[in-house]
Amino acid sequence: MKKLAESNKRDASLPRFLVVDPSGHDCFEEWLTPFLDLGCEVESARSAAEVPLEAAPDLVLYVLDAGLEGLAALQKSLPGVNFMVVGPKRQRALAEQALAGGAHEWLCAELEEEAEGAFDAIERMLLFGPRAALPKRRARAGAGASGELLARREAAPEVESRRSAPPPARAAEVPPPRPAPEVTRAAEPAPAAALPEPEPASAARAPEPEPALPAEDGPIEPAPLLTRTLSIQRLYEVEPDGGPARRPVPVVEHQSGSGERLDLVLACVQPFTADTLIVGVHTPSGLHYGCYEVHARFPLGDWRYAVECELARPERDLLATSALLPTLDTRTMRYRPPAIGERARAWVELGVLQERELDRVLVCPRCQALPTFRHACKRCGCAALSEARMIHHFPCAHVGPISDYQLDGILICPKCAARPLIVNSDFEYLEGPVRCGECGAQDGQTELIGHCFDCELRFVARVATPLVLKGYDAARLAALDLGLSG
Amino acid sequence: MLLDWLRWISAFRAEELLLLLSGLLFLDGSRYAFSTLLMLAWDVVLWCRDELFPRPELEPYRPHICVLLVGYNEASTIGRTLSTVYGSYPSMEIVVVDDGSTDGMAEVARAFAAEHAGVLVVRREKRGGKSSGMNFGLALTKAEVVVAIDCDSYLGENSLEMLMQPLRDPKVGCVAGTVIVRDPHKKLIVRLQAYEYLRSIFVGRLISARLGILGIASGAYGAFRREAILRANGWDVGPPEDLDLVLAIRKSGYKVACAQYAYCFTKTPEEWKRLFKQRMRWDESGVIRNHCRKHLDMVNPFAAHFTFSNFFLFLEQWVTNLFTLAGMWIWLVVTAITHADQLWNVGVTLYLGYLACEVLNALVILAYSSDRERDFRTCLVVPISPFYQFALLCQRTLSMFREGLFRTSFQDNFVPKHVRDVTWHW
Numbered sequence: 001m002k003k004l005a006e007s008n009k010r011d012a013s014l015p016r017f018l019v020v021d022p023s024g025h026d027c028f029e030e031w032l033t034p035f036l037d038l039g040c041e042v043e044s045a046r047s048a049a050e051v052p053l054e055a056a057p058d059l060v061l062y063v064l065d066a067g068l069e070g071l072a073a074l075q076k077s078l079p080g081v082n083f084m085v086v087g088p089k090r091q092r093a094l095a096e097q098a099l100a101g102g103a104h105e106w107l108c109a110e111l112e113e114e115a116e117g118a119f120d121a122i123e124r125m126l127l128f129g130p131r132a133a134l135p136k137r138r139a140r141a142g143a144g145a146s147g148e149l150l151a152r153r154e155a156a157p158e159v160e161s162r163r164s165a166p167p168p169a170r171a172a173e174v175p176p177p178r179p180a181p182e183v184t185r186a187a188e189p190a191p192a193a194a195l196p197e198p199e200p201a202s203a204a205r206a207p208e209p210e211p212a213l214p215a216e217d218g219p220i221e222p223a224p225l226l227t228r229t230l231s232i233q234r235l236y237e238v239e240p241d242g243g244p245a246r247r248p249v250p251v252v253e254h255q256s257g258s259g260e261r262l263d264l265v266l267a268c269v270q271p272f273t274a275d276t277l278i279v280g281v282h283t284p285s286g287l288h289y290g291c292y293e294v295h296a297r298f299p300l301g302d303w304r305y306a307v308e309c310e311l312a313r314p315e316r317d318l319l320a321t322s323a324l325l326p327t328l329d330t331r332t333m334r335y336r337p338p339a340i341g342e343r344a345r346a347w348v349e350l351g352v353l354q355e356r357e358l359d360r361v362l363v364c365p366r367c368q369a370l371p372t373f374r375h376a377c378k379r380c381g382c383a384a385l386s387e388a389r390m391i392h393h394f395p396c397a398h399v400g401p402i403s404d405y406q407l408d409g410i411l412i413c414p415k416c417a418a419r420p421l422i423v424n425s426d427f428e429y430l431e432g433p434v435r436c437g438e439c440g441a442q443d444g445q446t447e448l449i450g451h452c453f454d455c456e457l458r459f460v461a462r463v464a465t466p467l468v469l470k471g472y473d474a475a476r477l478a479a480l481d482l483g484l485s486g
Numbered sequence: 487m488l489l490d491w492l493r494w495i496s497a498f499r500a501e502e503l504l505l506l507l508s509g510l511l512f513l514d515g516s517r518y519a520f521s522t523l524l525m526l527a528w529d530v531v532l533w534c535r536d537e538l539f540p541r542p543e544l545e546p547y548r549p550h551i552c553v554l555l556v557g558y559n560e561a562s563t564i565g566r567t568l569s570t571v572y573g574s575y576p577s578m579e580i581v582v583v584d585d586g587s588t589d590g591m592a593e594v595a596r597a598f599a600a601e602h603a604g605v606l607v608v609r610r611e612k613r614g615g616k617s618s619g620m621n622f623g624l625a626l627t628k629a630e631v632v633v634a635i636d637c638d639s640y641l642g643e644n645s646l647e648m649l650m651q652p653l654r655d656p657k658v659g660c661v662a663g664t665v666i667v668r669d670p671h672k673k674l675i676v677r678l679q680a681y682e683y684l685r686s687i688f689v690g691r692l693i694s695a696r697l698g699i700l701g702i703a704s705g706a707y708g709a710f711r712r713e714a715i716l717r718a719n720g721w722d723v724g725p726p727e728d729l730d731l732v733l734a735i736r737k738s739g740y741k742v743a744c745a746q747y748a749y750c751f752t753k754t755p756e757e758w759k760r761l762f763k764q765r766m767r768w769d770e771s772g773v774i775r776n777h778c779r780k781h782l783d784m785v786n787p788f789a790a791h792f793t794f795s796n797f798f799l800f801l802e803q804w805v806t807n808l809f810t811l812a813g814m815w816i817w818l819v820v821t822a823i824t825h826a827d828q829l830w831n832v833g834v835t836l837y838l839g840y841l842a843c844e845v846l847n848a849l850v851i852l853a854y855s856s857d858r859e860r861d862f863r864t865c866l867v868v869p870i871s872p873f874y875q876f877a878l879l880c881q882r883t884l885s886m887f888r889e890g891l892f893r894t895s896f897q898d899n900f901v902p903k904h905v906r907d908v909t910w911h912w
Contacts, residue, residue: 390625395909397617397723399625415719426908433608433626442626444608445596 018057019044020074021086022066025111031118037284048074056081059125063111064091068098075102084125086111232264233287234280236350237272242318243343244350245274253304262292264307265300272297272305276312278319278352281477289352290477291317324353324472333370333453335361335469344472353472362450362464369454373461375446377436381458385446388432393421399430494831506832507839509821512814513875517806518685519843521693522850546647547654548576551709552629553646556583556619557637561591563753564637568598571635572605575646580605581623586613591637615901616705617721624712624720632715634728635750636706640668642749649709652743659714659740660732661748662700663707664688668751670864675761678874679754680864684851688746692854695744699799702729703742707750714740723909725771725900733781736799737791747856762881769885771895773807780912811883840872 017035019028021044032042045051048070056078062071064087075083083103087095088110095106105125109118232252237245247270254265262279266272277292292309293316300306314320323339338344340353347353364371376383391411392399398415405411411421421427433442448461498506510516553571557564564582571580582605584592592609599605606626610619624632631653633646645663652661665687670680687704694700703710705728718734721727732742755761777800783789784796825832848865855861867874888894896911 390622392614392618392622394614394618394905395723396719397615397621397721397727397905397909398719399618399621401625428612428614430610430622431608433606442606444592444599444606 015040015058016056017042018051018060019063020046020048020051020060020066020070021063022046023063023111025063027109027111027118028061031122034119035122051077058082059084059122061086061107061122062098062103063087064094064098068094068101071098071103072101082125084122231282232262232279233282234278234289235264235266236278236280236352237274238276238278238291238318240275241343242340243346244278250305261308261310264309266305266307268303268305270303272303272307276316276318277307277309278347280352283477286475287351288475288477289319291319318347319352319474319476324474325358326469326471328370334363334368335370335467338471340472348472353474356471356473357468358471359469361467361469362461363467364450364452364455364457365459365463365465366457367452367455368465368467369452371450371452371457371459371464373448373450376449377434377439377441378443378445378447379441380436380439381447381449382436382438383449384437385434386437387434388442390430390432391421391427392430393418393427395426401432402429491831491834494828495835506821506835509814509817509836510839510843512810512817513840513843513872513879514686514806516840516843518690518693519846519850522689523846525689525693525696526850526853544654547650548647549630549650549653550577551575551579551631551633551646551650552623552627553578553580553633553635554583554620554623554627555580555595555635555637556585556616556623557587557591558585558613558616559587559589559591560637561587561589561594564591565594565598567635567637567640568595568602568605570640571646572598572602574641574644575650578604578646579627579629581626582607583619583623584609585616585619586610613902615723615905616725617723617727617901618905620721620727624715628712630712631709632712633709634705634707636752639665639706639750639752641707642747642751645707645748645750649707649745649748652745653709653711655741655743657739657741658743659711659718659735659738660703660742661709662691662695662703662732662742662744663709663748663750664691664744664746665704665706665750665752667754670860673756674867675758676754676756677864677867678871679761681848681867681871682874683754684855684861684864685847689847689851689854691744692746694802695742697798698741698795699802700742700744701732701736701799701803702726703732704728704750706752707748708732709745710735711740714738723901723905725767725895725898726776729772729776730780733776733784736793736796737781737784739791739793741795746854765878765881766885766888767895767898767900769882770889771898773803774886774889775893775895775912777803777807807882808886811879811886814879815883837872840875841869844868844871 015035017032017040019042021028024044024046028042028044029036032040036042043057047066051074058081060074060078060081060083062074062083062085064085071083071085075081082105083098084105084107085095085098085103086107086109089108092108095103095108099106105121107118107121232255235250235252237247237250239245248268250266250268250272252264253267255262257263275294277294279290279292280287281290291312293312294307294309296308298306312318314322317323318340324344326335326338328334329336340347344353344355348355361370362373363369374383375385377385388401390399390401391405393405393413393415395418396413396416398413400414404414405421405427410419411427412419413421413427418426423429433444434446435442450459450461450464451457452459495503555564555567555571560567568580568582571578582592582595582599584595584607586609592607595605595607599607608622608626610622614622620634631650633649635641649661649663652658666683667676667680670677691700691702705726708728710731714735715721715731717738717740718731720731722730722734724730736742755764784791785800786792787797821832822829845868848868851861851865852858885894893911896906896909898906901909
């Protein structure tokens with residue numbers, strides 16, 4: 001039994017890892033480095049017998065080389081702990097047995113090599129619980145598992161995790177109940193002016209535990225193991241039109257809740273009416289922003305408010321990629337500017353967004369719609385061109401179309417009757433001019449001609465209007481930031 | 487010294503003096519002097535006839551033509567050539583063939599073509615030689631007459647139309663334009679060449695054409711009837727592809743004419759070394775290769791295409807290029823032996839005799855000239871022309887030996903190696 005690494009301070013809220021690895025591979029240190037950096041404790045054991053039972057870990061990484069007997073014994077001695085078996089693809093049969101026996105996830109990875117995605121899998125397990133407890137959509141996106149295994153895991157009974165056991169963290173973090181008359185339930189946030197029409201509020205918006213994903217994906221609640229309070233550095237109220245509020249920024253006096261859900265006490269200088277907040281959070285990789293929807297606000301007097309908010313749904317997320325990038329209207333074949341529109345400038349000034357040039361495209365000089373381009377006749381723009389390929393016979397300098405040289409399936413020079421001709425030794429091919437099938441003009445070069453999708457204008461490409469596509473980047477809060485920041 | 491020479495020359499009897507001056511007959515200038523004087527006299531007679539009995543003027547003959555500009559690394563000159571050619575004739579198209587240039591010649595031509603209709607520019611990725619370039623251009627046009635112009639040459643006023651007039655006769659398959667030197671007074675070497683061009687092309691080809699023995703149309707400027715080119719199977723691997731084609735056209739039964747006032751101004755070498763190299767190429771690939779080897783069947787009286795004009799053409803070439811060359815050296819040796827103690831006086835005699843011939847040549851040139859001031863200034867090099875001619879004589883002797891013994895014309899870089907290695911070495 002040894003500790004792979006131990007930080008100076010031990011935080012009880014941080015997860016504990018147990019690695020059961022008979023060979024003592026080094027790869028775990030690399031996979032778990034981000035967790036170690038945050039102060040997580042990682043212990044390792046050569047076999048199941050060495051595992052101390054007094055401090056139950058949050059996640060057991062069990063290397064399949066240690067044998068399934070030890071796994072079964074460990075599962076009995078550590079009920080409710082998430083088990084992730086680790087082994088390469090060739091141990092698939094063993095992994096299937098382990099999954100059938102109660103292991104929650106198979107991390108399919110070569111232990112001797114750097115395993116792409118191993119860290120992601122562990123992180124996902126910590127944040128959302130066993131894959132079996134995830135909706136199908138997420139499970140399908142998992143790496144390293146075959147469809148058969150997935151199907152078996154989806155059919156397996158949900159494993160109760162200590163941290164995922166109901167009531168989940170979200171329910172536990174709801175602020176204490178306040179007198180009913182004082183509670184002002186936040187109205188459904190007004191959608192941003194240019195944002196897509198939001199879906200009608202569903203039961204998922206209720207404060208009680210509810211499925212976070214659409215019903216067709218199954219009523220499965222993610223069971224995050226890590227729920228840390230965010231270190232809020234900045235907070236901006238969002239006006240109904242999607243721009244930042246033109247009033248002094250509220251001061252966060254108190255905060256609690258997970259990354260996904262925040263409970264704040266704000267000190268304002270004006271009445272707090274915002275339905276959406278942009279929250280800047282300090283993370284190890286810098287300042288990241290999240291968009292939160294306000295569900296309820298409680299006036300506490302003296303312009304102080306207790307605010308309940310939750311990470312915004314994609315359709316209401318001001319920082320969602322879809323709102324920050326230009327989109328192509330396939331009906332008119334024109335680019336539309338980002339949905340965030342002119343309000344983006346204000347967010348850029350605040351540092352929440354960064355403007356970025358995405359592309360430069362050529363559009364129709366008349367109507368700005370997207371054209372198609374083709375190499376076509378310079379004179380009439382017709383693309384039906386035929387190219388005359390010729391042969392140059394070196395010894396006699398004769399040049400003529402290939403058809404002149406072909407006789408009974410072999411190449412014979414029509415001038416000097418030399419035969420058979422060998423390419424590059426006796427002759428070379430020459431690219432003749434192209435001949436237009438429409439007007440009959442021949443030219444050494446074609447012209448790039450554009451044809452507008454919308455107004456049907458045909459034009460030479462060099463007169464097309466260059467259109468600069470600009471979008472915005474936002475340093476968004478990632479899953480790991482939500483769980484482990486701070 | 488002059489008195490000594492006068493005493494020496496006055497001691498000669500007439501037949502002895504003629505025998506001494508017979509060496510002049512071996513030199514080009516002397517032969518030109520006699521023939522051009524005869525031609526001038528004949529033209530004076532014709533001019534008098536036309537003045538007395540004026541003939542009705544004919545409508546200009548204007549067939550559809552295609553100007554072929556084939557070049558290699560001519561980016562610096564192709565633009566101006568195109569601008570002088572374009573629009574100088576009512577019914578024309580231009581085909582520019584970039585023979586694998588590395589200096590962006592095709593781009594210059596394409597820029598011109600983008601603004602001018604009827605200009606076709608094609609580019610070969612790999613250099614293939616001028617002959618194949620010309621054949622390539624020929625395959626891209628259906629014009630009745632093809633005009634070959636060098637990419638570094640400019641046309642004179644109304645030149646193309648004048649070049650077309652001899653083609654009114656359907657028996658004429660090819661017309662030689664008059665190539666004269668651009669900026670003739672730039673340097674002495676250029677002026678010497680300019681005078682030589684005036685004498686041998688401007689006037690000299692007129693004589694050959696009148697006699698029906700013109701056997702060349704300069705590649706720098708010549709018009710070819712398309713049908714005649716096809717019957718002659720197009721251009722063969724050169725050099726000289728122009729001489730070769732003209733002989734093939736004559737072999738096909740066509741006549742070769744000359745348009746004396748269809749000017750084309752070309753650039754000539756400005757260094758002696760380059761001039762020497764150019765003349766070596768011309769002479770090596772001329773008489774020995776074509777008149778003595780490749781087209782020798784033209785003088786076979788039993789061949790179907792035998793004509794007396796072709797026979798005399800060959801005879802003239804053999805005489806003027808081979809026999810006179812040999813005779814000149816023999817005469818020089820004999821004279822040096824027989825007048826070993828009087829070489830200075832012999833030299834002065836020959837110089838003065840040759841100078842007299844060149845003065846006659848210059849007078850004939852000025853009589854025909856359309857720009858007498860320019861040509862008079864050019865003819866001022868006549869006093870030193872004999873020395874230039876003698877230098878060329880030495881060079882020609884060397885080239886004949888090299889070609890006769892080693893076929894050096896087939897090693898000329900004018901033709902790319904991959905082509906000259908596989909072509910027939912006549």
